[in-house]
Amino acid sequence: MRFTYVCLSLAMSFLLFGCSEMSSKEEVETNWSFQTENGQSFNIVEIQHLMESYIKGIDEEDVVFADYKEAVIEPIYNDCFLDGEFLPIAEGVLSQKPENFDKLMRTIERMNSKEVKDSLSEALELSATALPIEKEINVCLLPVSYPGIGMAVGSDKILILFDEYFSIDHFKVTLAHEYHHSAWEAEYRKPSEKWTVLDNMVFEGKAVMFQEIIYPHQQMINTNEIYDQEAWDYASPHFEKETLEHSNQILYGGFDPLPSLYGYSEGYRMVKNYLEENPNLSIPEWTEQDAATIFKEGSHEENYD
Numbered sequence: 001m002r003f004t005y006v007c008l009s010l011a012m013s014f015l016l017f018g019c020s021e022m023s024s025k026e027e028v029e030t031n032w033s034f035q036t037e038n039g040q041s042f043n044i045v046e047i048q049h050l051m052e053s054y055i056k057g058i059d060e061e062d063v064v065f066a067d068y069k070e071a072v073i074e075p076i077y078n079d080c081f082l083d084g085e086f087l088p089i090a091e092g093v094l095s096q097k098p099e100n101f102d103k104l105m106r107t108i109e110r111m112n113s114k115e116v117k118d119s120l121s122e123a124l125e126l127s128a129t130a131l132p133i134e135k136e137i138n139v140c141l142l143p144v145s146y147p148g149i150g151m152a153v154g155s156d157k158i159l160i161l162f163d164e165y166f167s168i169d170h171f172k173v174t175l176a177h178e179y180h181h182s183a184w185e186a187e188y189r190k191p192s193e194k195w196t197v198l199d200n201m202v203f204e205g206k207a208v209m210f211q212e213i214i215y216p217h218q219q220m221i222n223t224n225e226i227y228d229q230e231a232w233d234y235a236s237p238h239f240e241k242e243t244l245e246h247s248n249q250i251l252y253g254g255f256d257p258l259p260s261l262y263g264y265s266e267g268y269r270m271v272k273n274y275l276e277e278n279p280n281l282s283i284p285e286w287t288e289q290d291a292a293t294i295f296k297e298g299s300h301e302e303n304y305d
Helices: 048-056 065-080 087-094 101-111 114-130 168-187 197-214 229-238 244-252 262-277 283-288 291-297
Strands: 032-035 041-046 137-143 149-154 157-162
Touching: 041 065, 041 114, 048 065, 048 101, 048 137, 065 137, 065 157, 087 149, 087 157, 101 137, 101 157, 114 137, 114 168, 114 197, 137 168, 149 168, 157 168, 168 197, 168 283, 197 244, 197 262, 197 283, 197 291, 229 244, 229 262, 244 262, 262 283, 262 291
Parallel strands: 041 137, 137 157
Antiparallel strands: 032 041, 149 157
């Protein structure tokens, strides 16, 4: 399964990658821009055009990472990565050269379709209407030959790694999820605050709740009402820890006794319980609320022995 939900980098050092800020003549223009009805601006950076030009001019066996970086990454680095508050989550993208050119070309063909463009506009329009912010956001689309995901690189940068099998429904839900992360970063993050495992769980739980509001019945993770006592007993003692290792472990799970993506589904249930106790809150109001309040006022712990 391919999931989009990573925001564990607040405690990490920022990745330097060796890309300095480009001069204006080196920057590429964003491919197209639009404004939603409420005035939210988006710039869409279609990296597939650079990728297509690059792979058409070289044999797959002859790929040199430095040449790929110069041809594909550097022209869009400012728009898609520079100064991103969550830049470390893109470390793998920025250090990986392209593989499987045939698959990449099929992916590029899909990305150039009207269906993908219309779906992107729809998802961003719905998201911005539900949670408006003033900041302009760049949305960057990069074709990949491995399972696609999305990531909020920062408050004004969303990166979608689009693969051959990335369904339209998954694409739209991913955009909504990552928009919520970017909007929260733009409007509500306090840069000085430290983040715990619980903070990360609620952060992801909010984004899962938001995507469910935008696209009901299209969830990509298990959001059922099962309260797993064994998983809770394992995870809850770690909630106040601030290390990336513990956040990764609890969020992703996938080992006994934690089911896959445990932190996302449990974080969603925390937010759901809080909203059941506070049904009149608007999306901006509950988005702004801190994790400790959501956990306590939602009486989430009462679902366990």
